[in-house]
Amino acid sequence: MADMNELILTIVRPLVSHPEELALVTVDSEEFLEYHLSVHPDDIGRVIGKKGRVAKAIRTVVYSVKVSGPKRVRLTIVDS
Secondary structure (H helix, E strand, C coil): CHHHHHHHHHHHHHHCCCHHHCEEEEEECCCEEEEEEEECHHHHHHHHCHHHHHHHHHHHHHHCCCCCCCCEEEEEEEEC
């Protein structure tokens, strides 16, 4: 799980202007390991991208990582 946190932060950190305000919270539910990424309001457009293309690319990389157990990974971008 710590490796997934580092993966997400490594992908997102170069995209934002305020990397010190990145926050990643992990929520463990029955079906999913949910990662809630919050960024500075000025950076939300950079992380989502035009028509959601950047967010989709980030999710593609994150979802392709194999996790142990039956749970699936879900990434949610939360605007603060």
